[in-house]
Amino acid sequence: MTPELIELRQAQVTIEHEAVWTFETIAARSSQLKKLAQTSASQHRQNRDHLNELLTNAAADVPTPLPGYRWDELNNDAKMQAASQDILVRLCALELEVIARTSGSARSASVLNLSNMSISAVRWGGTAQAFPGLSSR
Amino acid sequence: MPTRRTIFLGLAAVGVGGLVLSGKSDNVLRAIGVSPVPEVRDSDIALVKTAIAESNDLLAAAIQVKANFAASVLSTQIAELGGTATRKTEHPTITAKGILKVACEQAAIQRRDDAVAAVAPQLAQTLASLAAGLAQLSVTPSEAL
Numbered sequence: 260m261t262p263e264l265i266e267l268r269q270a271q272v273t274i275e276h277e278a279v280w281t282f283e284t285i286a287a288r289s290s291q292l293k294k295l296a297q298t299s300a301s302q303h304r305q306n307r308d309h310l311n312e313l314l315t316n317a318a319a320d321v322p323t324p325l326p327g328y329r330w331d332e333l334n335n336d337a338k339m340q341a342a343s344q345d346i347l348v349r350l351c352a353l354e355l356e357v358i359a360r361t362s363g364s365a366r367s368a369s370v371l372n373l374s375n376m377s378i379s380a381v382r383w384g385g386t387a388q389a390f391p392g393l394s395s396r
Numbered sequence: 397m398p399t400r401r402t403i404f405l406g407l408a409a410v411g412v413g414g415l416v417l418s419g420k421s422d423n424v425l426r427a428i429g430v431s432p433v434p435e436v437r438d439s440d441i442a443l444v445k446t447a448i449a450e451s452n453d454l455l456a457a458a459i460q461v462k463a464n465f466a467a468s469v470l471s472t473q474i475a476e477l478g479g480t481a482t483r484k485t486e487h488p489t490i491t492a493k494g495i496l497k498v499a500c501e502q503a504a505i506q507r508r509d510d511a512v513a514a515v516a517p518q519l520a521q522t523l524a525s526l527a528a529g530l531a532q533l534s535v536t537p538s539e540a541l
Contacts, residue, residue, distance in 0.1 A: 351528070355521045355524065355525060358511065358517075358520050358521050358524050359517035359518065359520060359521050360517070362512075363512070366511070366512050366520065367508075367512045369524075370508045370511045370512060370520075370524040370527065371508060373524050373525070373527075373528050374504060374508060374524075374527055374528045374531040376528075377528035377529070377531055377532050378528075378531050378532060378534075378535050380532070381532045381535050381536060382535065385532075386465075386532075386536075386540075387465070387466075387469055387529060387532035387533045387536050388469070388529055388532065389469050389470075389472035389473045389476060389526075389529050390472075390473070390476065390522070390525040390526060390528075390529055391525055391528040391529055391532065392525050392528065393521065393522065393525045
């Protein structure tokens with residue numbers, strides 16, 4: 260991995276830690292969103308573990324989770340949905356940067372992950388966009 | 397001074413399709429005096445043309461089944477890719493919103509493969525994002541489509 264790609268992967272891990280914490284917290288707090296949150300938490304635990312492995316294999320530092328995140332904002336379903344969408348938007352933007360810097364199987368995995376996270380954003384109440392993660396001219 | 401690579405990666409990714417089609421994706425590099433600049437690959441041009449054609453096919457279907465939101469998203473995709481939205485309002489096989497959603501899912505799979513095959517990094521981003529948008533349409537509830 261190039262130093263540039265390592266930095267991107269580290270940024271992804273940092274947000275994946277937040278994602279896992281957020282989805283697990285939502286699963287514990289909302290009966291309405293519990294099933295969706297559990298599914299999302301599982302998906303992002305896998306993403307985090309995969310990224311950790313990539314960084315470890317590259318002998319790079321692996322970011323650790325923070326002691327806590329914005330737990331006080333997750334006090335109703337609407338705010339939980341908004342927080343989830345915000346995390347997914349940030350992860351999609353990073354994934355697009357990875358896509359531009361990879362090829363072959365690594366790019367293929369990132370492209371698929373981008374689609375999965377974009378689908379997840381819709382399941383969390385977002386609307387479909389023409390180009391998720393990209394801005395118009 | 398930024399390298400050619402960082403310049404390319406710094407460009408706005410949406411709209412790249414049109415630049416690829418016109419063969420002018422190197423205009424920014426030329427403008428700041430960087431030389432030589434890479435030629436647009438024929439294979440990349442073919443990917444953009446295919447994406448436009450298939451999105452136009454989906455657009456005709458969306459109009460036919462009165463999926464107004466999907467039609468709007470697809471029209472934006474086509475325009476940003478540098479294409480012109482179809483005037484067709486009928487589709488021979490996609491006759492219901494449920495079928496349209498399946499067709500969007502299939503198109504998303506194809507665009508993902510195209511993103512992996514793209515030579516220009518920006519086009520890879522654009523096609524990956526296009527695929528993600530189509531995937532989102534495939535899971536949008538029919539009543540909101």
